[in-house]
Amino acid sequence: MDIALIDWSRAQFALTAMYHWVFVPLTLGLGLLMCIYSTYYYKTGDEKWKSTTRFWQKIFGVNFAVGLATGLILEFEFGTNWSNYSYFVGDIFGAPLAIEGIVAFFIEATFFAVVFFGWDKVSKKFHLASTWIAVFGATLSAWWILVANAWMQYPVGMHFNPETARNEMVDFIAVAFSPVAVNKFLHTVLSSWVLGSAFVVGLSSWYLLRKKHVDFSIRSIKIAAIVGFAAILLTVLTGHYSGQKVATYQPMKLAAMEGLYNGSNKADLVGFGILKPDKLYDDGQDPFVFKIDVPIPGFLSFMSFNDFNSFVPGVQDIIDGYTLSDGTVHPSYKEKVLQGKAAQQALRDYRQALKANDEEAKETNMAVLDENMKYFGYGFFDSPKESIPPIALTFYTFHIMVLLGFYFIALFALVWYLNRKGTLGKVKWLLWLGVLSIPLAYVASQSGWIVAEVGRQPWSIQDVLPLSQSVSSIPVANVKTTFFIFLTLFTIFLIADIGIMINIIRKGPKAEAENNGY
């Protein structure tokens, strides 16, 4: 396949996904906070809570729009740019997307209208309920899209049908509630609450630094710091569980996250390090220029398999084949390639038999397919190199994400404590740090997705289909053109979005008296 086509298709999807992920976590996070502020207003009747809610609702509304727009493109890009993928797994992958539309998007579209336009039209109770329902809808939509994503990382609940040449769903529950999906959902949504809280804390810190809207800012921080603190603790915990799933189902991704080439028992976790840029997987040189390990021996083993002594495989082990401490044997790259090629040959033979109406040959080939389908995708590779994800990008983004995770624990704890004491306004450096935390939260959140998706390379479906076989048959010039169209469009909208937010922030919460919708 044309490498340029694959890379440009990748770039276009990454571009759309990353822009989408500027707006979505903010709306998920602000959504929850809006619900809580609104609940305070309902319970106390205090107009100050109302203006707090309405201010954050304005910010929410601006970002919701661009989130919708970028989301629309993402959904259709599977078809436009990844047609082979769409056919090969559409029987399974399409369902969560359709369900997302039917059960979640309509809830959002309907009830957000009440949230935006219903302040003086419906009762306080109905408005509050609508806010919660709308945010529930948004979160529910996250569930389904993450089910789809988790399935790419850990394909379950399907069976390959050689007659239609596609994977078909046989177990919906296995797809919708796979352990990877559950963890991914929790980790992603909780981290979005962190981002939303960091945004509120950051912006309120800005007001406190300028000594403006002090009551509003303290009020906003009061809730956001608690939500942020609880969410970041849970994000770290679910991150740990996600890591364990990666260790079990995507060992190559874990090896890349840790820059681990040669595995061992009692493997140590890298705290931070610099990788040698010219390292090849088989050149035997130490991968690190320098590194600092977490000073707990065997911590990576423990984090991966709950046992300080367990074996964690590195890139080389995965290529050579290895046995886990629990006795599970993982075949080598060569064996997987053999199985992949056997599956592909069986598919070709099956289709011949289908034409010739040869039932016996069909049955024989079906059995070969069933036995080897697990590694179907390896049949497309020529060299072990092709099975390794970009290690440096995965390694750095993973460590940046984790370090920022711990930073946010400290930040929210401190902000919460000082805000309670009533002295937050005096601690200038912390307020500045709060402001800086908005971009930092974005760095952490985007890094998380880079770990998940770059670490998944070269697969679109783990072990079953590489990206190189997933693309559409379109000229690379088409993809380049749409890439730049979308880049320009999204960038203009991002600047407009920020421009509008700056205007809302300048006006401040007190100007929020009139009801004019979004």
Place this chain on the structure above:
Amino acid sequence: MVFLMFVQGGQSLIYRIGKTDDELKLMLDSLGKKWELTFTTLVTFGGAFFASFPLFYSTSFSGAFWVWILILFSFVIQAVSFHFIHKKGNLLGKNTYKAFLFINGLMGPILIGAAVSTFFFGAEFTINRGNIADMGNPIISQWNTAWHGLEALWGSTLPGGFHLWNVVLGLAIFFLVRSLGALYFINNIRNEEIVSRARKHVLINSIAFLIFFLPYLIRLLLKDGWTGQPDGTIVVEEYKYLKTILANWWMIVILLVGVVGVLYGFILGSFYKKSRKGIWFAGVGTVMVVLVVLLTAGFNGSAYYPSLTDPNSSLTIANSSSSLFTLRTMSVVSLFIPFVVAYISYVWKKMDFHI
């Protein structure tokens, strides 16, 4: 979906009906409360196609690339425009967002109409499922012209492929949704100026709709269709769509009731100054007519996405739908739809969006 595109129809009228800033604001406020429903339906429609007809999704979206990209582009600028147009600091200024809304109102219906018309007039593609295990040429769906969808605007690149019928349907849909948009304003906005202009536009656009739609309908009933055979091959059959409709009397009933509904809605909107109900008749009528047109495309063994380059690559419901298991799952999920309709009606009633 076509009924819900009254939003796009309304957007395409913003220059003609909204003469002053206040009028424009009224129109956009009115549409602003409904556009998300249309948008959500489009997204769901995409997901449903993906889940139910993955082969259509993968073939059409990658093949007719530019048509779909332009449709998406027009909906992206719509979503942002509705939220940004009245905001300070919106970078591009009100007039640009207004133009964006107009562009969506123009391009959306015409291109979606043209795309739907290829269900009858076909497209140039081939499908080979065995390709997936072919190292050199692994892509299953191949498009056979470098125009990648733009050819739908004039027909096809094959000899004698120039016919413009796809655009005729596109324009029919465009004028239909403009009429529906105008009927919606009549129903939703309490402003005599706007309502009287809207009534004029119902008349003009409904006549334009009939000028394009009736010849298209006649052409459709007289044209050949592609039919799937029990052995999986596909052959061209004379008067295929006419035969389908004649073989299913209930389709004729729905079509006729639908047409009467649309016409009655137009007449109410154009001539009965007191009536605001035209949108309901025309809207329900539209749903019925579109239902029959879409059923005609796929019913009675017809290939709903005919391949002009290789008839055997044509997509029929039987050869391109999902597995039975997935379809059953989707049917169970569809049981949510009445519930969705119920809460939307409840909320809208409570909110009273009339302006």
